[in-house]
Amino acid sequence: MEYLFHIFIIAGIYYILALSLNLIVGYTGLPSLGHAAFYCIGAYTSSLLALRFGVSPWIGLLAGAIFAAVLGLLIGAPSLRLKGDYLALATFGFGVIVYQIALNWVSFTRGPMGLPGIPGYSLFGFDLSQLWVFLILVVILSIACFFIINRIVNSPFGRVLRAVRDDEIAAKSLGKDTIKYKLLVFVIGAFFAGIAGSLYAHYITFIDPSSFTVMESVAILLMVIFGGMASLSGSLVGAVVLIFVPEILRFIGLPSSIAAQVRQMLYGAILVAFMLWRPQGIFGKYRFK
Amino acid sequence: MIIQVLINSLIATSIYSLITLGFVVIYRTVRFFHFAHGAVYAMGAYVAYSLFIGAGVPFVFALLLAALFAGFFGITIDRMIYLPMRRKKSSSLVMMLASFGAFIFIENLIAFIYGNQILTMRTGPIREGWHVLGAIITPIQTMILIVANVLMVLLWLFIQRTKLGKAMRAVADDPIAASVVGINPEKTILWSFFIGSSLAGIAGVLVSLETNLEPTMGFSALLKGIIAAIVGGIVSIPGAVLGALLLGFAENFGIWFIPAGWKDAIAFAILIIFLLFRPQGILGVKEK
Amino acid sequence: MPILDVYNLSKSFDGVKAVDGFSFALEKGQIVALVGPNGAGKTTAFNIITGYLESDQGKVSINIHRAKRIITGCAPYKIARLGIARTFQYMRLFSQMTVLENLLLASAKRKHEELSSVFFSPKSIKQIEKENLGRAEHYLDFVGLTEKRDSLAENLSHGQRKLLSLARALCLEPNILLLDEPTAGVFLETKEKIAGFFETLGSQGKTILFIEHDMHFIMNIADRVIVMSEGKKLCEGTSIEVAENPAVIEAYLGKKLDQSYEKYSN
Numbered sequence: 006m007e008y009l010f011h012i013f014i015i016a017g018i019y020y021i022l023a024l025s026l027n028l029i030v031g032y033t034g035l036p037s038l039g040h041a042a043f044y045c046i047g048a049y050t051s052s053l054l055a056l057r058f059g060v061s062p063w064i065g066l067l068a069g070a071i072f073a074a075v076l077g078l079l080i081g082a083p084s085l086r087l088k089g090d091y092l093a094l095a096t097f098g099f100g101v102i103v104y105q106i107a108l109n110w111v112s113f114t115r116g117p118m119g120l121p122g123i124p125g126y127s128l129f130g131f132d133l134s135q136l137w138v139f140l141i142l143v144v145i146l147s148i149a150c151f152f153i154i155n156r157i158v159n160s161p162f163g164r165v166l167r168a169v170r171d172d173e174i175a176a177k178s179l180g181k182d183t184i185k186y187k188l189l190v191f192v193i194g195a196f197f198a199g200i201a202g203s204l205y206a207h208y209i210t211f212i213d214p215s216s217f218t219v220m221e222s223v224a225i226l227l228m229v230i231f232g233g234m235a236s237l238s239g240s241l242v243g244a245v246v247l248i249f250v251p252e253i254l255r256f257i258g259l260p261s262s263i264a265a266q267v268r269q270m271l272y273g274a275i276l277v278a279f280m281l282w283r284p285q286g287i288f289g290k291y292r293f294k
Numbered sequence: 295m296i297i298q299v300l301i302n303s304l305i306a307t308s309i310y311s312l313i314t315l316g317f318v319v320i321y322r323t324v325r326f327f328h329f330a331h332g333a334v335y336a337m338g339a340y341v342a343y344s345l346f347i348g349a350g351v352p353f354v355f356a357l358l359l360a361a362l363f364a365g366f367f368g369i370t371i372d373r374m375i376y377l378p379m380r381r382k383k384s385s386s387l388v389m390m391l392a393s394f395g396a397f398i399f400i401e402n403l404i405a406f407i408y409g410n411q412i413l414t415m416r417t418g419p420i421r422e423g424w425h426v427l428g429a430i431i432t433p434i435q436t437m438i439l440i441v442a443n444v445l446m447v448l449l450w451l452f453i454q455r456t457k458l459g460k461a462m463r464a465v466a467d468d469p470i471a472a473s474v475v476g477i478n479p480e481k482t483i484l485w486s487f488f489i490g491s492s493l494a495g496i497a498g499v500l501v502s503l504e505t506n507l508e509p510t511m512g513f514s515a516l517l518k519g520i521i522a523a524i525v526g527g528i529v530s531i532p533g534a535v536l537g538a539l540l541l542g543f544a545e546n547f548g549i550w551f552i553p554a555g556w557k558d559a560i561a562f563a564i565l566i567i568f569l570l571f572r573p574q575g576i577l578g579v580k581e582k
Numbered sequence: 583m584p585i586l587d588v589y590n591l592s593k594s595f596d597g598v599k600a601v602d603g604f605s606f607a608l609e610k611g612q613i614v615a616l617v618g619p620n621g622a623g624k625t626t627a628f629n630i631i632t633g634y635l636e637s638d639q640g641k642v643s644i645n646i647h648r649a650k651r652i653i654t655g656c657a658p659y660k661i662a663r664l665g666i667a668r669t670f671q672y673m674r675l676f677s678q679m680t681v682l683e684n685l686l687l688a689s690a691k692r693k694h695e696e697l698s699s700v701f702f703s704p705k706s707i708k709q710i711e712k713e714n715l716g717r718a719e720h721y722l723d724f725v726g727l728t729e730k731r732d733s734l735a736e737n738l739s740h741g742q743r744k745l746l747s748l749a750r751a752l753c754l755e756p757n758i759l760l761l762d763e764p765t766a767g768v769f770l771e772t773k774e775k776i777a778g779f780f781e782t783l784g785s786q787g788k789t790i791l792f793i794e795h796d797m798h799f800i801m802n803i804a805d806r807v808i809v810m811s812e813g814k815k816l817c818e819g820t821s822i823e824v825a826e827n828p829a830v831i832e833a834y835l836g837k838k839l840d841q842s843y844e845k846y847s848n
Contacts, residue, residue: 036387083570089387090327094520095569098562101517105559160700161686161711168676168687175674178632179688179754180662181695189697223394230391262410269402276395277375280388291678293388 010136014208016248017143018201021150023228023240025197030226031234031291032158033190034170035085036093039100040225042080043073043195045107045217047202049114052123052212062126066203073199074192076103081191085184100222107214119213123206139208146204150197155237157193166190167235170291220269227272230279233289242287247272298429299546305435305504307542308442309497313519314526314534315449316493320368322466322529323479323486326386329393330371331494332516333400338364338495339502339511340404343413357499364495365488371396372487377480397512405509413507415499438500445493446535452489453531462486466529517558521565527578536577583645585610585789586666586758591630591640592813593623600626601637602813608758611787613780615800615821618810619834624793625671627810628760632668633658646757665690665757669764671793673747677736681727681746684735685718688753717753724782725749726775741772748779759783761792765799777803797825809833 026040050072051065060068084095107114114120125134126142133139157163168176169183176183206212224247232243251268259267285292313335320328342360345351351359375396379389423432453459464472465482473479501511518541526537544564545557552560574580584607591604601623608614616624629635631642633656643652646665653661662668667688676684693699694710722728725745730738735746744764751759765773773796780803783790794800800807800821807824809816811833817824824830 036391083566087569087573089385090390091569091573093387093390094327095566098566098569101562102559102566105556105562109553109555109559157697157700161695162697162700164679164683164687165695167679167683171676171678172674174634174658175670175676176687177634177658178662178668178670178674179750180659180690180692181687182659220398223398263406266402266406270399270406273395273397273399273402277392277399280384280392280395281375281378284384284388293385293391 007136010140012248012252014136014140014143016245017140017147018205018208019225019228019248020147020241020244021201021204022198022225023232023244024147024150024154024237025194025201026225027229027235027237027240028154028158028197029190029194030229031236031289032163032170033166033187034291034293035187035191036089036096036293037191037194038093038097038226039080039103039219039222040096040194040198041217041219041221042100042103043077043198044202044205044221044225045103045214046073046076047199048206048212048217049107049120049202050199051203052120052206053114055124055207056120056122062124062203062207065207066200069203069206070196070199073202074196077192077195078188080195081188085187085191097219097222100219104214104217104219107217114214117213117215119211120206121211123210123212125207125210134208143204143208146200150200151237154197158235158237162186223276224272227276230284230286230289231275233286234284234293235291236286236288239286239288247275295428297427299550301426301429301431301435303543303546305438305542306546307539308439308446309501310518310522310538310542311446311535312442312493312497312500313515314522314538315446315531316490316497317519318490318523318526318528318531318534319449319462319486319493320490321523322531323462323469323483324372324376324380324389326389327393327520328376328490329390329516330396330400331368331490331519332512333397333404334364334368334371334491334512335494335498335515336401336404336507336509336512337367337498339498339507340408341495342499343408343415343502343507347413347415347417357496360499361492361496364498365492368487368491368494369484372483397516401509401512404512408507408509410509413502415502415506434503438503441496441500445496449489449493450531458482458485514558518561521561524565524568524573524575527575528573529579530575530577533575533577537575583648583650584608585645586631586791587641587643587645588627588631589641589643591627591637591642593626593630593635593637593639599813601630604640604810604813604815606808606815606818608789608791610789611784612805613784613788613790613803614792615804615807616791616793616810617795617797617800617807617824618816621812622810622833623813624810625762626813628668628762628793630654631661632666632760633661644758662754663690665754666760667751667754667756667758668760669747669751669762671762671766673743675735675743675746675750678734680732680734681722681738682718682731684746684750685721685753686714688750689714689717690754690756717755721749721753724752725779741768744768744776745772748776752783757789759788759790759792761790763793763795765794765796773799797821801825 022044029035029037047069051062051069054060054065054068055062080099084092087095108116127133133142165181165186169186173183228243228247229240231247233239254267255264279286317331338360341363342356345359346353346356375392376389379392421433423430453463461477461482464477465479469479522537522541523534525540527533568575586608589605591601593601604627618624626635630637636655641652642654643650644664691710694707699707722731725748727742727745727749730742738746748764765776777799804821806818807821808818809824809830816829816833817827
């Protein structure tokens, strides 16, 4: 039972990640391949604030998100001038750079040794680290994220995003400052990824760079693609399926390292299959052109 | 000391050149980032390992067979994945993502088959190197230098002098115009995958002689290849060599100043700078 | 004072001069046709004027509400905000959005599209959206696409897309309309419809510059015609003056009419 709670918590965290990336990729059409960088910053910011300065994880949640948003601005400002596969490559590059910084700046992040002993959440002295309680926290936060992002995409602002995605040149001809919209959406996506990062850090209580590699970015993108581009409920499907199915592999007794390889093979195969046959994803309303 | 770094740089350059040249040869005809190239590279190394260490095949044959295998493997990836996408007129972004998916699949397939541990291509004791101008170069390193550079020259002659090579250049330049003069673009793509992938396979084998095999070897090789290609000029064959040269030298001389762990971060920073300010690379021409 | 003043525009691509010292002026309320053989540089000129292309030389300025403003080198979205709307040769509709949504996006007011309006929507924002809807429906009706309002733009016929493209530019309620081949490839009845729209717009005092190939269409509609060839302005005048200009005929046919008859005279 505990194990099931754990999986749901992880799926919930990834749902937030998938939602945040879907806003960027699915609704605005920006191929962002380095989303794990924002996840990473959120996690490390929150953890370091808690470990070094005794900052409450609740504040860490917000701080992690803000720092991630700032990183989003720093990465987005140069990268979003690029198009298509070049944008993908640049964001991919930034993802690697952030990972390398986490790995190599040992004096600050403890590099590959990671940060152990990250405190959990507590409310009015009540410790929230029991699994079922934490699950409730994750569910509340993911519903909140869904609510916010859903409002964004269904508003006139969201309509402009879809216009930018559909035909940026036409959007400009209607007076839309497309660069501003792309940047805003990138920053918002980064913000929510930062929230997911903080949640993850204070749940797992130990983080190290290996949770924030390029493959992590690909996994999140895969959840968006699988569930459906520009489909917020699709992202739920994507997160749940792509978290649960590999866990089933572990459950049926495959040794851990083999399970990891099979999981990656599955991810790779799914990516190829969807790009070949259904680039918009299962419930998606948009496909990369 | 400088001579040693120089030699190390030249060896790194030679290997990066093979990888990058393979990548560029393919890119020129298909115009998207064939990420799976890194997996082909790794495949070449592992196939050679199975033949040489596993089956006792003489090294030269193992190398040749691995090169052939890699070539056909590259073609298989193209026929199975990219060709249907070309027919559907998928964008280069979609094809790049599919390529990345293929890369992940193959890399983990290798790990699944061979295990995660590091394998070595060595059969005998480590041979002592020769002393050259105060530095040491081993027989293996010498062989790498010779094989890589001979292949580069052969590739250059092939592209410049043979009919097929010229066809590849024509398709790289303008596929429609090429088909108008009777060149079959699909056949040309097939050949570029064969040649490019064989080069990658050979590079993989050569590298494994020096630094052993592990399933993730394809990833860093791929990244180096992409960086070198973009810096040198993604559609330029001399550019590939130039990019490899700059990368090889920067890495080896750079260790003097920067701790080794930061190598990748810096390489990517350079990639991003080029993407932003000179995406056509040093020797490339700006596309409209 | 002309509402749009284009002076000495030049643009080369790889050594080929697409636009070469091109100048003209547009007076308020005029309907002017820009004609010329394919490759004359008409769309290139459009792209420079609307900010999508940087010219090598030359100046573009507008004079709206008695304020003169140089717009050369401005970003396209800024030029659009100054009241210059354009259509594209290949229409560039938002194909995966509905006809209505395409028009809702064509709004001169932008407050409702800000991020802040997502969460704080006071009455003023709701008012803007209501106005947009009314205006969108008005122009939908104007071009006769009301029954298609919830169809996806990609599902329209070619003629309907041309109409939507026109409606979208009109919905911006601009000071100047730049239309790139508004009737290309449409059936005769749609063409006549569009001709009717032009007449209505003309009577409303709108300023229109449009690229067109159909001389008959132009004859009945345009106050003035500018002829472009090989990047340069060949001549300018009423449709009749231009049609009888020998240089214009030569540009279209590639040789003098007399010479072509000579071949057959013996």
